[in-house]
Amino acid sequence: MRVSDTLYIDPVCYMGCNPQESEIYTDYEGERYYFCDRKCKEKFLADPSRYIKPKSWWDRWLDKHIKANEKEFGPKGPECHTKLMGPPGSKC
Structure with missing residues (x-):
C-alpha cells in the first residue's frame, strides 16, 4: 500500500x-x-x-479522480490547488 x-x-x-x-x-x-x-x-x-483488502467505493472514486488529475495536470496537480493549499506536502 x-x-x-x-x-x-x-x-x-x-x-x-x-x-x-x-x-x-x-x-x-x-x-x-x-x-x-x-x-x-x-x-x-x-x-x-x-x-489485499478490497477498496471501498470511496477509495475507487478517489483513485479514479487522482489518476485523471495526474494525467491532465501532472504530479503537482492543478495550479488552483497549489494556490489554495500550497505546494504538495505542505501543511495548510
Whole structure:
C-alpha cells in the first residue's frame, strides 16, 4: 500500500518500506507491492487475497479522480490547488 512517494506499507506485516531502498517487491493485478523481507513476499504470493483488502467505493472514486488529475495536470496537480493549499506536502 502506497503511503507517499517514499513509503509503502508491507501488506503482510504492515512495516514501512522505502521503494528506493527495497528490491523486494512484486506486481500483482496492476499494483506494485513492496516487502520488508523475502518471507513476507512468499506469504503474500501464496495467498494474495488474504492480504489485499478490497477498496471501498470511496477509495475507487478517489483513485479514479487522482489518476485523471495526474494525467491532465501532472504530479503537482492543478495550479488552483497549489494556490489554495500550497505546494504538495505542505501543511495548510
